[in-house]
Amino acid sequence: MHVWIFAGLCEKNDLMLYLCKILASTGKRVLLVDGTLQQKYGYSVGDHQQSLRVVEFEGFDVACHFVTSMAVEHHLHVNGERLDSYDYVIYDMETSHFASRNLWLTADVRVWVSDYERYNLERGRGWLEQLTAEQELPKDLAFQRMLINSVDCRLEAHYLWAYLEGSPFHWTGEPMILPWDELSAAAKLENEHHRCVQLGPLSRNYKKSLCRVVEQLTGWERVQSRRAIKKAERMRA
Numbered sequence: 051m052h053v054w055i056f057a058g059l060c061e062k063n064d065l066m067l068y069l070c071k072i073l074a075s076t077g078k079r080v081l082l083v084d085g086t087l088q089q090k091y092g093y094s095v096g097d098h099q100q101s102l103r104v105v106e107f108e109g110f111d112v113a114c115h116f117v118t119s120m121a122v123e124h125h126l127h128v129n130g131e132r133l134d135s136y137d138y139v140i141y142d143m144e145t146s147h148f149a150s151r152n153l154w155l156t157a158d159v160r161v162w163v164s165d166y167e168r169y170n171l172e173r174g175r176g177w178l179e180q181l182t183a184e185q186e187l188p189k190d191l192a193f194q195r196m197l198i199n200s201v202d203c204r205l206e207a208h209y210l211w212a213y214l215e216g217s218p219f220h221w222t223g224e225p226m227i228l229p230w231d232e233l234s235a236a237a238k239l240e241n242e243h244h245r246c247v248q249l250g251p252l253s254r255n256y257k258k259s260l261c262r263v264v265e266q267l268t269g270w271e272r273v274q275s276r277r278a279i280k281k282a283e284r285m286r287a
Contacts, residue, residue, distance in 0.1 A: 052158045053138075063091060068260060075282035079110075084112065117148070146181040155187070166199060200230060230256075234252050236251065
């Protein structure tokens, strides 16, 4: 079982859904856990009951309306499932208390995700410091970094990451950057309204960057990641 944590204050649910569908397209069993403040995934998958549920969606499972990671594990256990029956468990987290200390320590991948908004960049360092204090995490815990919704402007990546200087964790790997454009924005909106995850309408530039992200997180070769994305484009739930 591979456990990935994507933490950050910006909205990243479209990216999480794309990654899950790509992984699921390879035959892997994938669980996406909604640890966001507004619990938006329930709307994405068409679940408005506001009850604790694990919903099948687009070839993978989505855990909605839970308040902690332990509650997700308990729900699975009660329903005759186990967390480790999944090949990938992916957490989208916006609160520092959602995951247990053990989950933070044992996760295979931890990624801090930010967009270009100054509000999210400035609050990010405080969020990470709060996480360290609440969970008593070691200072050498490794995080990767990701910038999403990147646009062509005079704000360079090294300037944006400077907001996190002095943060309590160790940054590792090449920072990942996902571009933003009109095609990708349109695809996000259409997917939301049609309650689906279609990768085909995404721009070529976005898909190339998504391919690099998949390679960095999984260790796949380029040919494998490209094949998975193409398969995900053709995949029907």
